[in-house]
Amino acid sequence: MTAVVLDPSPVAAEYQAQVRVDVARLTEEGGRRPRILGLLGEEHGPAATYARYARRGCEAVGIELEVRHVEPDSVEAAIAAANVDAEVDGIFLYYPLMDRAGDRWLRELVDPRKDVEGLHSFWSRQLYENHRYLDEAHTIRAILPCTPLAILKLLQHAGMRGDGGDAPLEGVTACIINRSELVGRPLAAMLANDGARVHSLDISGAVTFEPAIGRHAHDVRDSGIDRASALAAADVVISAVPSKSFELVRGDEIREGAICVDVAEFTNFDESVMERASVFVPRVGPLTIAMAARNLTRLAAVSGR
């Protein structure tokens, strides 16, 4: 078997076409194009590159993304000002912005109604408790964090299928290497809320996200599972380890026909996975930006403004 390489760009283009329609409607209603303020700490390097791509991705759907450079000591004030600026509909943060301890708090300072990234604790709580709507009438959808949401969409495009039943992903087993609040943990929750069993590996150990079958939300349990067992059991493998010293996932570790998604800055997969995987997704970025743009259109309903 030789893996099909799934390019996220055409998938992103499909979503962009949908988002463009919603943005055009918001533009007409609001009398101006929706506007995102991006705050960037370092003018060179990966964050600056990402910000440039994000600006192009937003412009492609009719959203204005202003990327502003901010010094560490003025980031909090810039967020506070953007929160109360009626001309700013969304806020995007490109880390690092302060120091490690400071960066941790920044996403809590963004008004959740402007949080196109979906990373504020308000949204995390909706996800972790599996509340998909904010209102009883189920008309206002909760926002999901854009990177894990993009990964979920790519997995679906790559052919991830459950046994159906009550939960669409019932029967799917996943292995996610990374349990950060930005990627690994929310992705594990999303998959498990849809019925998958997820083994989550991280330097601090392994836990298992048990499927939300027969209960409202998934359950997280301590798990002694090791890398070999977690990879051998996985229908889908997502790895996002930001380290060059990570021991690459090899073909002989994965299941024949597994879907593999690489979210890392440096690849997390050895070339040998191409001989065993059914689909290999080498990057996620373009779809992440499409999902952030989609979140902006959904936030218009959330704020009711």
Next chain:
Amino acid sequence: MTAVVLDPSPVAAEYQAQVRVDVARLTEEGGRRPRILGLLGEEHGPAATYARYARRGCEAVGIELEVRHVEPDSVEAAIAAANVDAEVDGIFLYYPLMDRAGDRWLRELVDPRKDVEGLHSFWSRQLYENHRYLDEAHTIRAILPCTPLAILKLLQHAGMRGDGGDAPLEGVTACIINRSELVGRPLAAMLANDGARVHSLDISGAVTFEPAIGRHAHDVRDSGIDRASALAAADVVISAVPSKSFELVRGDEIREGAICVDVAEFTNFDESVMERASVFVPRVGPLTIAMAARNLTRLAAVSGR
């Protein structure tokens, strides 16, 4: 049996004495008294009364509480300014401040490091996931919401005891009438995280918070339990229904020797409970303010500033 009436004021005084020591240390370190900004919408009525009590309670421990009147259209800007004001250590919101929909979002706009009320989703998530510390070394304690925390302390003073074991409240059954994000839900989570089983009643129905015994955090399950069964089973009854049409809890509904706590603006208990309860707690307010003051001292460690 005639219930002992537990006055929260002497209990509050005990905590105030502890808090005063910590505040004095912070005052010395910071070169000024810690300062809370309170934002008040209505200059008359219950919120204004509460703000006045809060100011006195804070002054009693050496904290300066400035209560500022704000119009609905300037609340968000006032919070944004307080978040970045280095002279403001804590923020206290006295609702109503905007309309119902607006008020809902205000607590998410407060920097969690200044949230003396402990109501930001960041803190809710720590509570609901039963993370009692923010760091791996267990040196920085998470903040708990001050009203349910005050109720927990009063229940302890009233003699609420579990069977010991791994969880201090193992064996305790509670009935909480109210499941708001301000009082009923966080209190249920706190009791269940300590090992109690909590039946939570609300106009939208009943759920049970299963004790966190054998798992990291409590589990919330749908429950068909009715008021009569929930009250009859309860060692402790906490009621916080903000309605004059609420059917008062009667003595013949509760267990002989139960502890009853009334958190409602208008009483939720019929006089007949005095003949069956062991302890009756008629109000919580003074201890709530002591807990908010204590939160302020703990937030100094959280922000690391």
